[in-house]
Amino acid sequence: MLAPRPLGGRIITPTFVIASTLALIAAAIVLYRLVFGLAAVTNLSDGYPWGIWIVADVMIGSAFGCAGYAVAILVYLFNRGEYHPLIRPALLASLFGYGLAGLAVIVDLGRWWQFYAMFVPWYMNPSSVMLETALCIAVYAMIICLEFAPAVLERFGLNRLNARLKRVMFAIVALGLLLPTMHQSSLGTILVILGHKLSPLWQTEWLPLLYLLSALLMGLGIVVFEAMISASGFRRPFEVEILGKLAGVTVVLLAAFLVVRIGDLAARGAFSLAFRPDVRSLMFWIELSLMSAPLVILGPPANRRRPQTLFLGAFVLLLGGIVYRVNSYLVGLTPATGNWHYFPTLAEIMVTLGLFSLEVVLFLLFVKLLPILPARHKAEEAGRT
Amino acid sequence: MPDDHGTIAGAEAGVAELGDLDGYRRSLGGMRRRDFLRFCTGVAATLGLSPGLGVRIANAAVAAARPTVIWLSGQACTGCTETLLRTQHPSLESLILDQISLDYSETLMAGAGHQAENWKAAALKQNWGKYLLVTDGAIPTKDGGIYCKIGGKTILESVTEAAKGAAAVVAVGSCASWGGVPSSSPNPTGAVATNKIITDRPVVNIPGCPPNPYNFLATVLHFVTFGKLPELDDKGRPKFAFGRLIHENCERRPHFDAGRFAIEFGDYGHRQGYCLYKLGCKGPETYANCPAIGFNDVGQGNWPIGTGHPCVGCTEEGVGFSKGIHELATLQSVAPPLGYPGVVEDKGQGVTPVAAATLAGIAGAVVGAGAVMTSRLGHHPPHPPGPPQTPSPPPAE
Amino acid sequence: MSVSRRDFLRKAVEGGAAAAAAVASGGVPEAEAAGLQRPPRTLPPDAVGLLYDGTLCIGCKACVKACKDANGMPPDIHADQRGWNQGTWDSPQDLSAKTLNIIKLYTDGTMAVKDRETDGYAFSKRQCQHCTDPSCISACPVSAMTKDPSTGIVSHHPDRCIGCRYCVLSCPFGVPKFDFEDPFGRIHKCQLCNHRLAENKLPGCVDVCPTGATLFGRTADLEREAERRLTLKPGDRAVFPRGGLGGTPGGARPSHEKVVAAEYQQHIYGKSELGGTQCLMLSGVPFDKLNLPTNVPDYGYPTLTEGIQGAVYQSMVTPVVVLGGLLAIAHRNVKGSD
Incomplete structure (x- = not known):
C-alpha cells in the first residue's frame, strides 16, 4: 500500500502569500461585521436573509467538502481499495470545506453569541430541517477530524494513540458515511419550505435527492480537480488511472442526477418557465449546460484517461454544482411582499474569497507538513509490481 | 380725526378715489373711514384677494347706485x-x-x-x-x-x-x-x-x-x-369658501393622524380634544372653510368641531341631514397618492458596479485559470488503458 | 384560489415516477410524495386572530401608530428620507424590524374609486397572519418561535434565537424581520399584542381602529362575521362591530351602521391558504392584487418538509438501521483496506 508522506518544501510561496493576504482582508471585514453589524458590510435584507456567505461558503463549501464522503463511500462501502490513496487529500478537502463552512455560519449568524442554543436539548426543535442539518454538520466536522487524525498522529509519532484510534475507526467511518447523506440531502430539504417563493424550476420535493447527488458529484469533482492541481502544482505524477475510474463513477451519478432533474421538471410541467426572457431562464440554461457538459466530456472512456479532459470534466462539473446551488438559493427565490434586490457587496465577496483563500493556505500548509499525499517513490514501486 | 392712510398695506393707490369719506359717515353705516377700509380688506381676505383690492371693494360699496x-x-x-x-x-x-x-x-x-x-x-x-x-x-x-x-x-x-x-x-x-x-x-x-x-x-x-x-x-x-x-x-x-375639506384644515387633524379618537362623548379622548371621527364627524367628506374662519367673530375654535361636536356635513348634499349624525364619514382626502407604501415596494440593495466587477473578475479568473490549466494538461498524453501502470514520469525538480 | 392538496400530490407522484429508478439506485429512503406529507395541523381550540376588512379601512394608519406605541417600536425612516427626516415622520415602506404592522395601498390607473380593481385603490393591512401550521416554527432550529397551544399566537423568544434568519426566509407572508443594522439585532414580528391581551386589553391596532376594519376575536367567530359580510351587497345598510367581537377583551365598543360601498371579493383570505391562518382578510379587490400569495396549496409547507424529515428520521429508526449496516460493512472494509 502507498503510505502517504509529508511533501516538505518551502512554505512561503507566491500563492501562499496572495492567499494569506486575501484571508487577512477577510478577517478584517469579519471583525468589522462583528462590531458594526451585518448591514454595515452586507447587502442582506429581509427579502434575502441569506446571501453568499451562506450560499457560497456553506452550501458550496460543504459540497466541496464532500470529497471525503464521496471517496469514503467508494473505499469503505463498495470496498474499492484502489481509491485509498485519494482518501487523505479528500478528507483534508472535507476538513476545510466543513470547518470553514462552520466558520462562515458563525460569522453570518445574527446572534452568534447564542450559537450554543443549537446544542441545548430542551431548545432543540426536532421538526426543524435546519437543526438536523446543523447538528449533523457539527458532528460530521468532528468525525472528519477523527478520520483525519491518523495523519497528524503519524506525523508526531503518537503511534499508540493511533493504533487505538484505528481500532474504532470503522465506527467513525460508518458515521462519516451516514452523516453527510443526512445533511447534504437536508440542504435541499431546507428549500422545500419556501414553497411558492422558490421558482418551480428549482422547487421540488426531489430537492433532497438532487442535493445529495449533486453533493456527491461535487465531492468527486473536487477530488479529481484537486488531484490534478496538486499533481501539476507540486510536479507530481498524475494518478490518471485511479482518477479515471472515479470519473467513471461520476458519469453514472451525473446521469442519475440529470434523469431526476429533467424528469422532475418535465413531470411538473415546469419547463415552460425556462423559456421566458429573464435572468432566471438564462441561469437555468447555464446550470443545465454546465451539468450536462461533463457527461459529454467524461462519457467516452478515452477522455477519462486523458489528464486534460479529466480536469476539464471535473472543473465544469464543479461550476455546474456551484451554479445549481446559487440558482436554487438566490436566483430562483422570489421573496414575499415586494420587489427585493440582492447582490453581494464587495465586502461580502471579499470575505467569501478570503475564506476560500484560507482553504488554499491551509491545504498548502497541511500537505507540506503532514503525511497526506501518497509518497512518490512508493508509487513508482507500486507501479513496477 | 387723524388720517390713517398707512394702516392698510397697498391701499395707498386707490385711497384717493374714496376722497374724504369721513364726510359721508352715514353712507358707511356709521363706520369711520378706517373701520370701513378694514372691513373691506377683511372681505377681500375672505375672498382670498390681496389687501389692495379691499379698496376697490370699498369703492364699489359706496358707488352712487x-x-x-x-x-x-x-x-x-x-x-x-x-x-x-x-x-x-x-x-x-x-x-x-x-x-x-x-x-x-x-x-x-x-x-x-x-x-x-x-x-x-x-x-x-x-x-x-x-x-x-x-x-x-x-x-x-x-x-x-x-x-x-x-x-x-x-x-x-x-x-x-x-x-x-x-x-x-x-x-x-x-x-x-x-x-x-x-x-x-x-x-x-x-x-x-x-x-x-x-x-x-x-x-x-x-x-x-x-x-x-x-x-x-x-x-x-x-x-x-x-x-x-x-x-x-x-x-x-x-x-x-368650499374648495377644501374640513378635514384638511381641522385643528384636530393631528389627532386623526396620530390615531387618537374620542370614542364616546365625555370620555377621556373627548375631553382631551381628540379627533371626533369615531363619533361620526363628517369633516373628512365635507367641503367648507369652517375651521379656517369660524363663527361669530369670537375667536379661534368657535365652530361645531371646535366645541366638541362632530361635523354633521351641512354644506354637503348627501351628507348633511341624509346620513346619520353618528354614522362614519367616507374619507375623501385619502385618494392616493398620499404617502402610502404600495403593495409592492422596491427594497434591498441591488448590483453595484464595484461588486459586479469584482465578482465578474473572480469568475473570469476561475474560468481563465481552469482554461489555462486545461490547456497545460493538454501536453500530457492520454493514459493508456489497462491495469495500473507507472504514472507519468515526474518532471524535473 | 389554491392548488388542492390532491393536485399537488398527483404532480409530485408523477415526478416521482419519472425518477423512481434513480431513487432506487440512489438508496435514499424517499417514498412516494403522498406518503411523505405529514397531516396538516388544526386550529387550536381558542385560536384568536384579527379580521381585516379592506372595504372598511379608511387608511388613517392609526393602527400603525398604535402598534408602534404598544410594542415600543422606533420610527422607521424610508431610505429616501434619511437625509432630512430625523425621526419626526414615521415612513415605513413595509413590515420591518421597526414596523410590525403596516397599511399598504393598491393603486391602479386614475385611482378614482376605493375598492375598485381598475382605476381604483384599496388598502391592505399586513401583520403576522398567525398561521395554523406556521413555517417559521417548523423552520426554527432552537424553538425560538412558539405557537401558544390555546390561543395559537405565534411568539418569538430572542433569548435563545441564534439569528439564522431561516424564519425570515421561510415565512410565506414575509413577516418575521431581522434587525440587520444592529450588531446585536433580533427578530421582530407581530405577536398579536399578547402582552396587552394579558392585561385584558385589545391589541394596539384593534384598539384604535375607528371603523372596525380590524377586529379582534376567536378565529371561528371572525370567520362567521366574515361570512356574514360576504352576503352583503353594495347599497345594503349593515352594522359593523368595533374592537373585540363579543366585547372581549376590555368591554364592548360601540358598533356603527354603514352603507356597504364596495362589492366584496367572495373569498375569505386566510381561511384555507397554506393550511389556514388565524388572521383573516376581506377585500374589494382580488387578493393577488394586494400582493398576497394566492396560487398556493391549502396546506402549510411544513407538512412537506416535516413529512420528508419524518419519513427519514421517524424516531431515528432509519438512521440507526442504516448506521448498523454501515458499521458492519465498514468494520469489514476498514480492516481490509488498512
Whole structure:
C-alpha cells in the first residue's frame, strides 16, 4: 500500500502569500461585521436573509467538502481499495470545506453569541430541517477530524494513540458515511419550505435527492480537480488511472442526477418557465449546460484517461454544482411582499474569497507538513509490481 | 380725526378715489373711514384677494347706485337671515341697509302685507335685469308648490318670476343650495333646491346650516365689485369658501393622524380634544372653510368641531341631514397618492458596479485559470488503458 | 384560489415516477410524495386572530401608530428620507424590524374609486397572519418561535434565537424581520399584542381602529362575521362591530351602521391558504392584487418538509438501521483496506 508522506518544501510561496493576504482582508471585514453589524458590510435584507456567505461558503463549501464522503463511500462501502490513496487529500478537502463552512455560519449568524442554543436539548426543535442539518454538520466536522487524525498522529509519532484510534475507526467511518447523506440531502430539504417563493424550476420535493447527488458529484469533482492541481502544482505524477475510474463513477451519478432533474421538471410541467426572457431562464440554461457538459466530456472512456479532459470534466462539473446551488438559493427565490434586490457587496465577496483563500493556505500548509499525499517513490514501486 | 392712510398695506393707490369719506359717515353705516377700509380688506381676505383690492371693494360699496337685492325665503327656519344679523364687525345690518338696497326681505323689511308686495313688484320692475336675487329655504314643488305661500303666491312662482329679471342668483343656506332639512327623506312637500327651479343660469350656492355670513357677504361684494361671480365648484359653491375639506384644515387633524379618537362623548379622548371621527364627524367628506374662519367673530375654535361636536356635513348634499349624525364619514382626502407604501415596494440593495466587477473578475479568473490549466494538461498524453501502470514520469525538480 | 392538496400530490407522484429508478439506485429512503406529507395541523381550540376588512379601512394608519406605541417600536425612516427626516415622520415602506404592522395601498390607473380593481385603490393591512401550521416554527432550529397551544399566537423568544434568519426566509407572508443594522439585532414580528391581551386589553391596532376594519376575536367567530359580510351587497345598510367581537377583551365598543360601498371579493383570505391562518382578510379587490400569495396549496409547507424529515428520521429508526449496516460493512472494509 502507498503510505502517504509529508511533501516538505518551502512554505512561503507566491500563492501562499496572495492567499494569506486575501484571508487577512477577510478577517478584517469579519471583525468589522462583528462590531458594526451585518448591514454595515452586507447587502442582506429581509427579502434575502441569506446571501453568499451562506450560499457560497456553506452550501458550496460543504459540497466541496464532500470529497471525503464521496471517496469514503467508494473505499469503505463498495470496498474499492484502489481509491485509498485519494482518501487523505479528500478528507483534508472535507476538513476545510466543513470547518470553514462552520466558520462562515458563525460569522453570518445574527446572534452568534447564542450559537450554543443549537446544542441545548430542551431548545432543540426536532421538526426543524435546519437543526438536523446543523447538528449533523457539527458532528460530521468532528468525525472528519477523527478520520483525519491518523495523519497528524503519524506525523508526531503518537503511534499508540493511533493504533487505538484505528481500532474504532470503522465506527467513525460508518458515521462519516451516514452523516453527510443526512445533511447534504437536508440542504435541499431546507428549500422545500419556501414553497411558492422558490421558482418551480428549482422547487421540488426531489430537492433532497438532487442535493445529495449533486453533493456527491461535487465531492468527486473536487477530488479529481484537486488531484490534478496538486499533481501539476507540486510536479507530481498524475494518478490518471485511479482518477479515471472515479470519473467513471461520476458519469453514472451525473446521469442519475440529470434523469431526476429533467424528469422532475418535465413531470411538473415546469419547463415552460425556462423559456421566458429573464435572468432566471438564462441561469437555468447555464446550470443545465454546465451539468450536462461533463457527461459529454467524461462519457467516452478515452477522455477519462486523458489528464486534460479529466480536469476539464471535473472543473465544469464543479461550476455546474456551484451554479445549481446559487440558482436554487438566490436566483430562483422570489421573496414575499415586494420587489427585493440582492447582490453581494464587495465586502461580502471579499470575505467569501478570503475564506476560500484560507482553504488554499491551509491545504498548502497541511500537505507540506503532514503525511497526506501518497509518497512518490512508493508509487513508482507500486507501479513496477 | 387723524388720517390713517398707512394702516392698510397697498391701499395707498386707490385711497384717493374714496376722497374724504369721513364726510359721508352715514353712507358707511356709521363706520369711520378706517373701520370701513378694514372691513373691506377683511372681505377681500375672505375672498382670498390681496389687501389692495379691499379698496376697490370699498369703492364699489359706496358707488352712487346701491345694487338692489331681493331676498326670498322659502321653506326656511330663518336661521340664514339670523346668521347674517349675528356678524359683529361691522354691524352688518347697517351695511345691508346702506350699501346694498335690500328692497325685499320677509324677515327684515319694515313693511307688511300689500305694501311689501307692491314694493317688491315696483323694485323688480325698476331694476329689471340688474338686481341680485337671494333665496333661502327650500322650494316645495309637490301639488303645485302649495306648501309655501306668501301673499297668495307660491314661493315656486315668486322665485321663478323674480329670477327672470335677476342679474345673478345666490342661494343661501343648505335648504336653498341642495334642499336641506325639508328635502330629507321622505320629503313630503317635494322640496328642492333653488338651482332645480332656476336652471337657465348659474345659481351660486352658499350652503351651511346656517351658512357662514362672510361667505355670503364675500360673494355678494365680489359680484358688486367685479361685476361677475366668483369661481364656482361643480356644485355651484364659491371655491374660495368650499374648495377644501374640513378635514384638511381641522385643528384636530393631528389627532386623526396620530390615531387618537374620542370614542364616546365625555370620555377621556373627548375631553382631551381628540379627533371626533369615531363619533361620526363628517369633516373628512365635507367641503367648507369652517375651521379656517369660524363663527361669530369670537375667536379661534368657535365652530361645531371646535366645541366638541362632530361635523354633521351641512354644506354637503348627501351628507348633511341624509346620513346619520353618528354614522362614519367616507374619507375623501385619502385618494392616493398620499404617502402610502404600495403593495409592492422596491427594497434591498441591488448590483453595484464595484461588486459586479469584482465578482465578474473572480469568475473570469476561475474560468481563465481552469482554461489555462486545461490547456497545460493538454501536453500530457492520454493514459493508456489497462491495469495500473507507472504514472507519468515526474518532471524535473 | 389554491392548488388542492390532491393536485399537488398527483404532480409530485408523477415526478416521482419519472425518477423512481434513480431513487432506487440512489438508496435514499424517499417514498412516494403522498406518503411523505405529514397531516396538516388544526386550529387550536381558542385560536384568536384579527379580521381585516379592506372595504372598511379608511387608511388613517392609526393602527400603525398604535402598534408602534404598544410594542415600543422606533420610527422607521424610508431610505429616501434619511437625509432630512430625523425621526419626526414615521415612513415605513413595509413590515420591518421597526414596523410590525403596516397599511399598504393598491393603486391602479386614475385611482378614482376605493375598492375598485381598475382605476381604483384599496388598502391592505399586513401583520403576522398567525398561521395554523406556521413555517417559521417548523423552520426554527432552537424553538425560538412558539405557537401558544390555546390561543395559537405565534411568539418569538430572542433569548435563545441564534439569528439564522431561516424564519425570515421561510415565512410565506414575509413577516418575521431581522434587525440587520444592529450588531446585536433580533427578530421582530407581530405577536398579536399578547402582552396587552394579558392585561385584558385589545391589541394596539384593534384598539384604535375607528371603523372596525380590524377586529379582534376567536378565529371561528371572525370567520362567521366574515361570512356574514360576504352576503352583503353594495347599497345594503349593515352594522359593523368595533374592537373585540363579543366585547372581549376590555368591554364592548360601540358598533356603527354603514352603507356597504364596495362589492366584496367572495373569498375569505386566510381561511384555507397554506393550511389556514388565524388572521383573516376581506377585500374589494382580488387578493393577488394586494400582493398576497394566492396560487398556493391549502396546506402549510411544513407538512412537506416535516413529512420528508419524518419519513427519514421517524424516531431515528432509519438512521440507526442504516448506521448498523454501515458499521458492519465498514468494520469489514476498514480492516481490509488498512
